[in-house]
Amino acid sequence: MAWSVAYLLLLLSLSTPLLIITTLFLIIPAVVLFTTLSTRQFIMHLVPVLVIVGLITPVYILLAVYFLIPALVMGRWYRKRASAMSTILAGMVTILGEFLLLLLLGTALFNFDLSTYVNDMLQMVTSPLSDLGTVNPLMADLNFTSEDVNTLSYMTIQIIPMTLIVSSFMMAVITHSIVRPILNSMDYAVPRLKPAREWRLSRSFIWYYLLGVVINMLFGASDSSFMLMISANLLPLLRIGFMIQTIGFLFFLVYERKWSKIVAILLTVPVLMLPGLWIIGIIDMAFPLRELVTKSKR
Structure with missing residues (x-):
């Protein structure tokens, strides 16, 4: 019950400025619940949480499901007593696959253009800096031309694959580093990473x-x-x-x-x-x- 409440609070915190931090921990309660409970018990704890979230902020059900999938994968590996590295890699691949699937669906169904989105975001960020450089001669170096923004946008697009891989790996590592001692404290032995x-x-x-x-x-x-x-x-x-x-x-x-x-x-x-x-x-x-x-x- 305590972990179900924690899961609910983490999902509700997505509507607060804390979402940047709490997103990193959204996988943890679901992993703990799925690993330590039977599938039937897990569903009984999960459904009320999703119902409450759906009544308050329905859109967050999609986010809950998004982070639930890697939680189920890592929980499955913990149940099998798989090695720590294989569990982390399984979680990383799942998170990365979801990232790529979202990009694919966004492009196919909603005509989402990642290059245009990145360029627009950089324009929005650099525009105030350019205005500040125009007003204050001491900050003239902050002026960004459209060519500078296009170059920066192109470079950003080039490193997105690495960014997705590293961020997926870090989320899996953070999850494992927190979940493992929790499960051990609950008398559920989980293999640790090699020294x-x-x-x-x-x-x-x-x-x-x-x-x-x-x-x-x-x-x-x-x-x-x-x-x-x-x-x-x-x-x-x-x-x-x-x-x-x-x-x-x-x-x-x-x-x-x-x-x-x-x-x-x-x-x-x-x-x-x-x-x-x-x-x-x-x-x-x-x-x-x-x-x-x-x-x-x-």
Whole structure:
């Protein structure tokens, strides 16, 4: 009952300025309820919540259903005692699939044009800045011409795939990181993620990165929007993967040297903040750095 009430309050909070925050947690109550209850009990708890929401703000039923689908998928994986990473990936793929399905339906049924929408939004945002630059000569750099807005709009469209992938992954990770201790406190054991020191990616990621570099070199100045979109999204995504590999290596180093975990956290901050340190992840993939650390310890 407590989680049903929490779910109801989260759905109702979508009509408040808190919606940007509460949206990140909408999956959590449904996951907890679906995992810990039988399907029949889950429906009995869910229906009253949807009825109340429908009576107050009917449109939010659609949002509830939207976030309910990945909750059911992740809950299903938790029921099967699947590994933490497979559960996160299942949730991420489901959320990403819903994003893409919405874009497809919006384009097919409502003639929604994403490029036009992004351009209009940027025009709306940059227009006050341009007016301010016109009034105040000290802020003349804030003037945005229509060509500047079109260029910015084009660049934004190019990185939307990466944005959708990263945001889907982060929502799944946030959900798992909160749901797991909750389920454990309810005596429902859920597998945890591997320790950071064991984070390792396949060496094939190096070849993917080289492929992305080649694509960028060959098509960086071409008019092929498809190839430009690949290079604009593939390389940043791979760099995020290399950052994860770098963090895994640093935690492994700290663990082997028996240093405090605080040291690992402090070493992680520059990796996240400074560009280029992800190269350590590539070196860790290509060469047996961890084996060298183990041997030097002996």
